[in-house]
Amino acid sequence: xxxxxxxxxxxxxxxxxxxxxxxxxxxxxxxxxxxxxxxxxxxxxxxxxxxxxxxxxxxxxxxxx
Amino acid sequence: xxxxxxxxxxxxxxxxxxxxxxxxxxxxxxxxxxxxxxxxxxxxxxxxxxxxxxxxxxxxxxxxxxxxxxxxxxxxxxxxxxxxxxxxxxxxxxxxxxxxxxxxxxxxxxxxxxxxxxxxxxxxxxxxxxxxxxxxxxxxxxxxxxxxxxxxxxxxxxxxxxxxxxxxxxxxxxxxxxxxxxxxxxxxxxxxxxxxxxxxxxxxxxxxxxxxxxxxxxxxxxxxxxxxxxxxxxxxxxxxxxxxxxxxxxxxxxxxxx
Numbered sequence: 001x002x003x004x005x006x007x008x009x010x011x012x013x014x015x016x017x018x019x020x021x022x023x024x025x026x027x028x029x030x031x032x033x034x035x036x037x038x039x040x041x042x043x044x045x046x047x048x049x050x051x052x053x054x055x056x057x058x059x060x061x062x063x064x065x
Numbered sequence: 066x067x068x069x070x071x072x073x074x075x076x077x078x079x080x081x082x083x084x085x086x087x088x089x090x091x092x093x094x095x096x097x098x099x100x101x102x103x104x105x106x107x108x109x110x111x112x113x114x115x116x117x118x119x120x121x122x123x124x125x126x127x128x129x130x131x132x133x134x135x136x137x138x139x140x141x142x143x144x145x146x147x148x149x150x151x152x153x154x155x156x157x158x159x160x161x162x163x164x165x166x167x168x169x170x171x172x173x174x175x176x177x178x179x180x181x182x183x184x185x186x187x188x189x190x191x192x193x194x195x196x197x198x199x200x201x202x203x204x205x206x207x208x209x210x211x212x213x214x215x216x217x218x219x220x221x222x223x224x225x226x227x228x229x230x231x232x233x234x235x236x237x238x239x240x241x242x243x244x245x246x247x248x249x250x251x252x253x254x255x256x257x258x259x260x261x262x263x264x265x266x267x268x269x270x271x272x273x274x275x276x277x278x279x280x281x282x283x284x285x286x287x288x289x290x291x292x293x294x295x296x297x298x299x300x301x302x303x304x305x306x307x308x309x310x311x312x313x314x315x316x317x318x319x320x321x322x323x
Contacts, residue, residue, distance in 0.1 A: 007106065011208065015098060022091050025084055052095060059088050060151050 023047060026055035030062070037062050069178045072169075076186035085152065089190055093198030096144050098205050100136040104128050105209040130210035131287040134218075137202040138225060138286070141195070142279045146232060149191055150253050153236040155246035156183050157317075162244065176318045184237050184310070191233060195226060213286070221282045224295070227302050228278040231309075232257065238309045241317040275302035 026047045030036060036043050043062045047054045080086055103110070108125055117123075128136075157180070160166040170179065203218045235256060239249045257276070264274035271277070272294035281298065285291045 007109070011102070011205070015095065015102065018091050018095055022088060022095075025087055029084055055088065056092050056148070059084065060148075063083065 019052065022055040026058050030058065033063065068174065069182060072174065072178055072182035073185055075169075076182050077189075080186060080190055085190060089148070089152065090194040090197050092148060093141070093145060093194040094201050096140045097137040097198035097202040100140055101133040101202060101205045101209055104133050104136060128210070129287070130206050130213050131289075133206045133210055134203060134213060134221075135283045135286050137199065137206075138221075138279060138282060141198070141225070141229075145195070145198075146229075146257065147254070149229065149232055150236055150250050150257075152190075153187055153233060154240070154250035154253065156187065156237065157240035158244055158246045158249050162246070177314045180237065180241065180314050180317050181310075183240075184233065187233050187237070188230065191229060192226065195229060196222065199225075217286070217289075220291075221286050224278060224285070224291075224299070225282045227299060227306075228275055231275050231302050231306050234306045234309045234313075238313040238316075241313045242320055273297035273301045275305060278302065 027044065030040060030043055030047065043058050046062075047058050050057065108123075111117075111123065111125075157166065160169075166179075170176070199222055200218075203213060206213065232253070236249065236253050239252050243249045243252065260274065260276040264271040264276040265280065268277065268280075275298055277294070277298055281292055281295050
């Protein structure tokens, strides 16, 4: 647990917040969109559990334009 | 002019509807800011992963501020470029497929206006994201390591931005004559990879190559000086951007009428 204390959270926090915003926007979009490019629940898993890249992959490949 | 503004507004609206104004800047920030952070916390990361024999000491050289910022640029040069190509590859080809382009072009809209409005909207989106990402990365490098002079930051920002502009223009050019968005992306990535490989392996023959702009920016951030070959490669890039732009308008006109 020492390691967690040695990290300066003021520096890390913005990154975590950005990541959360991306995730939230992707989820909101997934809920509102009529039809995604494949089953919706799979995309929800992708967005929530693939760190960093999940929401990006969804925005590029998941939306049917 | 008024018509062009309307076209541009339509492009902006489309980018907003796809949430591109939100996720592209955020993504660029994430991929660039990640680099100085990981470099800074590398010793702790290695510690926490464990698996080292008792008493093993690893001496990691502390990276300089320039190296940390250069690491962010190399992220932009790989993931950033990939994202740019992926979001731009459908901009005309996709609309032609879905029939939107036909709907617009049946009206007395100038072809040049249609293409340049697309290009301008993409440019605004990418430059904004690129600026935010690169600026925040510069700021983080300043906090974690030491501040690089702001003038140096601006210079490297604009020099590397020329390369990104060339990429956007090439994607638009391919968009005008290839019908499938996937193929557009494939060919653009192919050309970029080929250009980068050729010019880095034959760098003494192709000093003027636009693909070397990123290498020149790296030397500048780390060493403090731009190499002499910078000017020719900027000139070649600007010429290439202009030619691709004119060519895409000309090709688009002929393809649509045919």
